[in-house]
Amino acid sequence: MKFLNFLLVLSGIGLSFSVRANELSAFSVFFGGMIGTSILSYSGGAVDELEAWKNPVTNSTVQLGTGCGTVVEAHLMGNNPFNYLFVVVKNASNDAEELLYDQIQMNFSGGAARLPVVLQNASPAVMNPSQIAWGFFPFPSKNDFEKANALTVRVPIRKRGSSEACWIETHFQRNQNVSDARSYTSSTSFEMQIGGGINVLRSGAQRDFTRSGGGSLELGFSGYNGPHWGGTFLLLSDSMGAIDHSKTGSLSKSAGMDENLVAFYLTLGLSYRSALGDHWTWSYDLGPSLAIASYNRIHQDQKDSSAYFALMHRLQLNYRLGRKQRGFWMGDYLIGVSLIHAWVPNGSNAEGLSFGGNLLYPTLHFTVGL
Amino acid sequence: MFSSSIRFICLLGVAASAACSVPAYLPNEARMKFKLSESSGLVYTNYRTDHSSYEPQRVQDGVKIEWGGILQNTSSQPVDIQPSWATAKLGKQKISSDCITRPASKNGIVSLSQGQQADVRCSLVLNPRKYPELLTSDHWIELSIPFLRERDQDAVVFSYKVKIEDFR
Numbered sequence: 001m002k003f004l005n006f007l008l009v010l011s012g013i014g015l016s017f018s019v020r021a022n023e024l025s026a027f028s029v030f031f032g033g034m035i036g037t038s039i040l041s042y043s044g045g046a047v048d049e050l051e052a053w054k055n056p057v058t059n060s061t062v063q064l065g066t067g068c069g070t071v072v073e074a075h076l077m078g079n080n081p082f083n084y085l086f087v088v089v090k091n092a093s094n095d096a097e098e099l100l101y102d103q104i105q106m107n108f109s110g111g112a113a114r115l116p117v118v119l120q121n122a123s124p125a126v127m128n129p130s131q132i133a134w135g136f137f138p139f140p141s142k143n144d145f146e147k148a149n150a151l152t153v154r155v156p157i158r159k160r161g162s163s164e165a166c167w168i169e170t171h172f173q174r175n176q177n178v179s180d181a182r183s184y185t186s187s188t189s190f191e192m193q194i195g196g197g198i199n200v201l202r203s204g205a206q207r208d209f210t211r212s213g214g215g216s217l218e219l220g221f222s223g224y225n226g227p228h229w230g231g232t233f234l235l236l237s238d239s240m241g242a243i244d245h246s247k248t249g250s251l252s253k254s255a256g257m258d259e260n261l262v263a264f265y266l267t268l269g270l271s272y273r274s275a276l277g278d279h280w281t282w283s284y285d286l287g288p289s290l291a292i293a294s295y296n297r298i299h300q301d302q303k304d305s306s307a308y309f310a311l312m313h314r315l316q317l318n319y320r321l322g323r324k325q326r327g328f329w330m331g332d333y334l335i336g337v338s339l340i341h342a343w344v345p346n347g348s349n350a351e352g353l354s355f356g357g358n359l360l361y362p363t364l365h366f367t368v369g370l
Numbered sequence: 371m372f373s374s375s376i377r378f379i380c381l382l383g384v385a386a387s388a389a390c391s392v393p394a395y396l397p398n399e400a401r402m403k404f405k406l407s408e409s410s411g412l413v414y415t416n417y418r419t420d421h422s423s424y425e426p427q428r429v430q431d432g433v434k435i436e437w438g439g440i441l442q443n444t445s446s447q448p449v450d451i452q453p454s455w456a457t458a459k460l461g462k463q464k465i466s467s468d469c470i471t472r473p474a475s476k477n478g479i480v481s482l483s484q485g486q487q488a489d490v491r492c493s494l495v496l497n498p499r500k501y502p503e504l505l506t507s508d509h510w511i512e513l514s515i516p517f518l519r520e521r522d523q524d525a526v527v528f529s530y531k532v533k534i535e536d537f538r
Contacts, residue, residue: 057472057473057487057489058440058472058487058488058489060440060489062442062487063442064406064413064414064440064444064487065413066411066413066444071406071407071408071413073413073415088406090406090407092407092408132406171485
């Protein structure tokens with residue numbers, strides 16, 4: 001099984017397809033295919049049936065059909081970037097049959113007619129009597145599902161050696177009572193961003209540091225289970241300079257220039273994102289944070305670190321510069337601005353360093369989404 | 371002395387009956403054979419995305435195994451499914467089973483017109499004391515769902531097998 005997944009990963013660019021010699025092994029192989037596809041489309045995450053296209057009676061998208069000496073089972077499935085047609089064909093005849101999977105037709109009620117994203121002019125899958133063939137076939141675009149209320153899938157089968165194909169149709173119907181943006185919105189599952197900015201609007205003890213507008217670096221990771229909700233992990237570092245002793249009134253042991261305080265924020269939180277048209281998206285992240293103030297007095301070779309609880313939230317606006325798609329792989333490149341607000345309720349270390357207060361970071365970032 | 375012995379024996383009996391009422395046996399799993407088949411315009415699949423195999427559950431008088439699938443009428447003629455007639459066979463022995471359907475049956479029948487689907491889920495209880503052959507090796511249990519192409523005709527039966535593994 002693991003070996004099969006490995007093979008699928010190696011060989012499956014744009015195609016996940018297999019024919020098995022008997023029914024039992026084919027069933028186990030199907031789950032191998034699921035896992036293999038999931039790895040191939042690592043931009044997509046788990047593949048589920050499309051909620052808006054499920055029959056409420058069966059709670060499944062499955063449609064069954066017969067013809068040309070075969071039995072066909074088809075499902076509509078999807079992950080964040082792609083929708084897939086999952087097809088199983090069983091040869092119920094006494095002759096060898098072929099599935100021409102590169103010619104499967106997907107006809108939407110709005111008029112769009114599509115072919116699956118597979119290698120064109122690929123060799124047909126041969127099924128001997130009682131054997132089955134199956135595959136995941138990506139739709140070229142999720143957008144076709146937005147306005148469509150019905151979908152007809154035509155699966156071409158032909159007897160081995162014959163030149164004429166016989167077509168089997170299955171009909172899918174959208175459930176109008178279910179709203180499922182994931183079924184027609186193409187989005188990334190994982191985003192990584194690198195950015196930088198400054199700190200502004202400091203309040204509380206944060207005002208006691210000399211470097212106003214200290215440079216900050218931002219590294220963020222976000223994972224989304226659908227078009228909207230997900231989790232985020234944010235690392236932010238900020239070089240805040242020295243304590244301004246004239247403000248604190250404390251006894252200065254050295255000149256401020258050889259003191260330096262760097263703040264690190266490690267935040268784990270919830271993320272919500274939404275699209276604003278085709279290219280713009282906004283997102284909001286909120287979560288508790290661990291703020292680490294690392295204080296370094298250089299000429300005395302003195303170092304001290306203190307950890308505080310903090311709360312951080314971030315509002316982002318992103319513009320998609322481009323999208324690359326190759327088979328099961330999809331990548332987005334975005335540029336954006338964000339406002340990060342960090343609040344450290346209180347805290348002071350043994351040196352009497354106080355670190356509580358508010359900070360706001362306007363940042364510019366670059367994001368890669370997969 | 372006599373009464374305390376009786377009490378001791380009774381306690382033993384209660385403990386024994388409590389222990390025996392829950393079988394000590396549980397199969398590792400009930401693995402279904404992938405099934406996609408057609409009969410007289412009715413197509414059946416036992417594949418569901420949430421079921422690759424059926425986890426047996428321990429119940430009071432045995433081990434419960436659930437099975438089922440989706441049926442679709444692909445012909446232009448109506449079809450009646452009779453879930454109450456669903457049977458299970460272990461060798462030549464019949465094991466009673468209960469089925470629920472979506473949509474719900476009316477008078478024991480689910481009528482499907484062209485293109486309509488039904489979800490049939492059945493369950494049966496296996497008691498290794500009642501079927502001791504289960505303990506000797508792995509077994510296939512044949513499960514079936516009857517349906518009528520026309521109401522005055524004999525029932526046609528879909529059947530497939532579930533493997534009961536390592537019932538020890």
